[in-house]
Amino acid sequence: MTVTHWPLFQLRVRTPRLELRLPTIEELDALAQLSTEGVHDPDQMPFAVPWTDQPPAERARGLMQFHWRQMANWTPQDWNLQLGVFLDDHIVGVQGIIARDFMILREVGTGSWLGQRYQSQGIGTEMRAAALELAFSGLGAESAVTAALSDNTASNTVSRKLGYQPNGMVRTRVRDTLGYEQRFKLDRDRWQQHRTVSVQIGGLELCLPHFGL
Numbered sequence: 209m210t211v212t213h214w215p216l217f218q219l220r221v222r223t224p225r226l227e228l229r230l231p232t233i234e235e236l237d238a239l240a241q242l243s244t245e246g247v248h249d250p251d252q253m254p255f256a257v258p259w260t261d262q263p264p265a266e267r268a269r270g271l272m273q274f275h276w277r278q279m280a281n282w283t284p285q286d287w288n289l290q291l292g293v294f295l296d297d298h299i300v301g302v303q304g305i306i307a308r309d310f311m312i313l314r315e316v317g318t319g320s321w322l323g324q325r326y327q328s329q330g331i332g333t334e335m336r337a338a339a340l341e342l343a344f345s346g347l348g349a350e351s352a353v354t355a356a357l358s359d360n361t362a363s364n365t366v367s368r369k370l371g372y373q374p375n376g377m378v379r380t381r382v383r384d385t386l387g388y389e390q391r392f393k394l395d396r397d398r399w400q401q402h403r404t405v406s407v408q409i410g411g412l413e414l415c416l417p418h419f420g421l
């Protein structure tokens with residue numbers, strides 16, 4: 209079935225191992241299930257909104273609603289693209305790309321997670337590289353920002369490997385305690401120097417108005 213009025217469903221970003229695209233309802237359901245099987249060690253909380261502390265059924269339902277809410281609230285001035293990450297046709301996580309007033313600011317933010325059993329195999333690096341290629345080459349971004357708690361070694365290692373530079377540390381709430389969030393920024397020139405993953409983008413042209421372009 210071809211969806212003509214929401215061309216974002218045709219968008220494909222491919223790396224040697226992965227495909228990033230919007231999930232179908234069934235695939236979103238599988239992603240929700242994956243989220244109940246573990247995203248991180250329970251004694252840690254990598255997310256600013258502690259959604260993984262919810263009981264499994266609520267967490268899964270909330271994940272699906274979050275995904276639909278981003279599409280329902282989508283405007284060219286304020287968008288949040290939650291791409292499913294597929295490995296061998298199975299959904300293994302999410303790579304988000306977010307922007308406000310992109311047509312003027314030319315800056316995107318990113319956020320991501322993988323099911324715990326898919327972590328530490330280089331997938332997080334490959335999917336972030338895919339998002340960055342979509343942003344810089346596909347959409348003409350000038351800058352990308354991201355952030356993670358200072359002790360989130362995996363996320364911060366991915367950022368540094370892809371060329372991001374530290375951009376300040378801020379105090380943040382982690383559950384009921386004080387944490388420190390490390391912010392990063394990557395400009396277009398540094399991205400050109402650090403793009404090592406080959407990425408193919410398909411179906412973008414019809415989506416450009418959705419991104420304010």
Ligand SMILES: CC(C)(COP(=O)(O)OP(=O)(O)OC[C@H]1O[C@@H](n2cnc3c(N)ncnc32)[C@H](O)[C@@H]1OP(=O)(O)O)[C@@H](O)C(=O)NCCC(=O)NCCS
Nearest residue numbers: 254320321322327328329330331332333356361362363365
């Ligand atoms: C963050 C996340 C998406 C990264 O994906 P990933 O597939 O695990 O990351 P990769 O395997 O591509 O790379 C992780 C890097 O961190 C390194 N790393 C991970 N844990 C480490 C540790 N405890 N000490 C030292 N290095 C560590 C790995 O060695 C790897 O570096 P390398 O490629 O140079 O060897 C994934 O770990 C995840 O979903 N974590 C839980 C949710 C989360 O934290 N999301 C981000 C919130 S800001």
